[in-house]
Amino acid sequence: MSTKFDVIIIGGGPGGTPAAMQLASQGKTVLLVEESGKLGGACLFVGCIPSKIIRHWADEYAVKLKYSAQEALSPEDREAAWNEIMRKMQTILSQRSGAAMQMLKHLSNLRFVAGHAKFVSNNELVINEKDTGRKEKYTFNKAIIATGSHSFIPPFKGNGVQDVLTSEVLFSQDKLPESLLIIGGGPIGIELAQMLTKLGTKCTIIELLDSILYGVVETEFVSIISNQLSSLGVNIYTSSQVQEINKSDGHFDVTFTDANGSEHKENFEDVLVVTGKVPNIESLNLDSTDIKYDRKGIIVDEYLETSVKGIYATGDVTHGPKFAHTATYEAHIASANISAGNNQKVDFSKNTWVLFSEPEIVAAGFTEAQAVQEGYDIITGVYDYKIDAAAQVMNSPFGYLKYVVNKKNSEIIGVHICMNNASSLAGEASLIIANRLILKNVAETIHPHPTLTEAFGILAQKMLSKS
Numbered sequence: 425m426s427t428k429f430d431v432i433i434i435g436g437g438p439g440g441t442p443a444a445m446q447l448a449s450q451g452k453t454v455l456l457v458e459e460s461g462k463l464g465g466a467c468l469f470v471g472c473i474p475s476k477i478i479r480h481w482a483d484e485y486a487v488k489l490k491y492s493a494q495e496a497l498s499p500e501d502r503e504a505a506w507n508e509i510m511r512k513m514q515t516i517l518s519q520r521s522g523a524a525m526q527m528l529k530h531l532s533n534l535r536f537v538a539g540h541a542k543f544v545s546n547n548e549l550v551i552n553e554k555d556t557g558r559k560e561k562y563t564f565n566k567a568i569i570a571t572g573s574h575s576f577i578p579p580f581k582g583n584g585v586q587d588v589l590t591s592e593v594l595f596s597q598d599k600l601p602e603s604l605l606i607i608g609g610g611p612i613g614i615e616l617a618q619m620l621t622k623l624g625t626k627c628t629i630i631e632l633l634d635s636i637l638y639g640v641v642e643t644e645f646v647s648i649i650s651n652q653l654s655s656l657g658v659n660i661y662t663s664s665q666v667q668e669i670n671k672s673d674g675h676f677d678v679t680f681t682d683a684n685g686s687e688h689k690e691n692f693e694d695v696l697v698v699t700g701k702v703p704n705i706e707s708l709n710l711d712s713t714d715i716k717y718d719r720k721g722i723i724v725d726e727y728l729e730t731s732v733k734g735i736y737a738t739g740d741v742t743h744g745p746k747f748a749h750t751a752t753y754e755a756h757i758a759s760a761n762i763s764a765g766n767n768q769k770v771d772f773s774k775n776t777w778v779l780f781s782e783p784e785i786v787a788a789g790f791t792e793a794q795a796v797q798e799g800y801d802i803i804t805g806v807y808d809y810k811i812d813a814a815a816q817v818m819n820s821p822f823g824y825l826k827y828v829v830n831k832k833n834s835e836i837i838g839v840h841i842c843m844n845n846a847s848s849l850a851g852e853a854s855l856i857i858a859n860r861l862i863l864k865n866v867a868e869t870i871h872p873h874p875t876l877t878e879a880f881g882i883l884a885q886k887m888l889s890k891s
């Protein structure tokens with residue numbers, strides 16, 4: 425069997441698999457190597473999908489078991505709910521991963537190897553095969569590194585640090601703890617705090633900065649999420665710092681200082697550390713190549729090419745945004761550049777994402793703060809869903825749509841939504857940003873009545889008439 429390929433792709437997640445399929449269907453000989461032996465990456469097994477499955481069922485159980493902040497689930501109900509969710513999750517994960525593997529099999533010039541890849545030079549790597557332990561050297565003309573990232577655990581003091589949970593292991597726990605300290609108030613911490621609280625775990629969040637979700641969503645939406653968390657009974661400590669994590673009698677004793685500098689000692693059944701991610705580069709042996717990297721990841725140019733011509737990097741392993749959909753967007757750009765020469769550039773200012781909180785938040789393009797920081801002269805406008813026909817019909821008249829607009833040419837450079845089911849509106853937000861629409865374009869678009877999308881046109885009209 426040949427060990428020479430047009431393209432070798434390392435990593436079978438959203439940043440690797442779509443590239444392998446695209447390049448193979450264009451006739452390139454492709455080797456896709458994935459150390460777990462399964463397709464899907466962190467997104468499928470320990471990220472997007474498991475968290476959203478739990479979220480969905482946590483909402484169902486909250487309704488079914490009439491859970492409220494005052495009335496906790498019994499330990500038996502909690503265990504039964506968790507076991508059932510885990511079973512449903514395993515079915516979905518294996519179906520999705522299996523379906524992706526089936527799709528690969530239809531591409532005759534694509535070979536999949538389950539194993540760990542490690543560079544030995546700028547055009548060779550060695551794969552340590554998962555099942556046989558066999559080591560084989562492969563050569564390539566081009567390569568894509570899509571090895572993702574893993575949880576970063578800050579250097580806390582104490583004998584309990586080695587036993588803390590991370591997102592890599594949370595979704596394979598046998599049971600949910602009664603109490604959980606979540607260190608880190610970023611997207612992972614906030615999404616998990618809401619869903620696990622609904623399943624009866626008493627959650628506390630400690631965030632180093634003076635706000636949860638700092639800098640990632642509109643500041644006025646943060647207080648909506650904070651209030652919602654508090655109403656569920658989640659304690660949030662911002663501007664707070666964990667000093668020590670110790671373990672005794674099966675519990676974690678955690679010492680931390682709050683925003684006033686007061687010291688707290690509290691105990692929790694478990695501690696989850698979600699303080700950010702670091703790139704998976706240590707075991708790639710990049711020093712055998714001329715690929716430049718730093719602690720934030722592999723350095724790539726706007727074509728996603730590394731410092732070695734012909735080697736590209738996509739997804740969480742780079743400095744770019746860490747989302748499954750951006751990893752896939754990058755996979756397509758890197759593939760196109762490999763096929764046709766560097767002619768496609770990444771543009772992360774077009775990114776859209778959804779925070780699956782309650783209420784949900786959609787963030788497309790620049791936040792108001794980012795736009796100012798980028799030097800834009802902006803105007804902003806807000807639509808209040810209180811007066812919205814569809815929202816009233818659905819008995820959910822709460823939420824906001826906000827535009828950040830470049831004053832110079834009325835281009836909408838940011839679309840932000842905070843409301844239940846905001847994710848269903850993310851598509852229009854993405855199209856506005858990706859196509860660089862101006863207020864007039866959106867104002868002149870006929871939005872059907874009564875739908876939540878009408879707000880897009882109404883807000884554009886309102887801002888146009890003001891200006």
Ligand SMILES: Cc1cc2nc3c(=O)[nH]c(=O)nc-3n(C[C@H](O)[C@H](O)[C@H](O)COP(=O)(O)OP(=O)(O)OC[C@H]3O[C@@H](n4cnc5c(N)ncnc54)[C@H](O)[C@@H]3O)c2cc1C
Nearest residue numbers: 435437438439459465466467471541572739740746747748
């Ligand atoms: C709890 C949680 C929730 C999230 N929710 C969302 C969400 O709702 N929406 C969203 O867009 N994003 C979400 N994310 C982020 C998303 O999971 C990542 O951005 C995405 O998985 C990155 O894709 P990737 O292909 O770059 O890396 P990964 O998905 O991590 O895939 C990398 C793959 O490379 C393999 N690998 C690593 N090193 C080697 C090697 N040397 N040899 C062979 N194989 C190797 C790994 O086994 C892995 O399968 C979430 C993340 C977490 C942790």
Ligand SMILES: NC(=O)c1ccc[n+]([C@@H]2O[C@H](COP(=O)([O-])OP(=O)(O)OC[C@H]3O[C@@H](n4cnc5c(N)ncnc54)[C@H](O)[C@@H]3O)[C@@H](O)[C@H]2O)c1
Nearest residue numbers: 578608609610611612630631632698699700746778779780
């Ligand atoms: N819905 C989604 O699309 C979604 C959901 C979850 C995660 N993600 C992606 O996964 C990535 C990782 O998420 P994350 O939440 O782990 O990382 P993050 O870097 O976005 O947030 C980490 C948080 O931890 C805080 N922190 C850092 N050190 C700390 C310390 N010592 N004590 C207390 N707090 C500390 C940071 O200030 C920050 O608020 C995100 O960048 C996001 O792109 C996306």
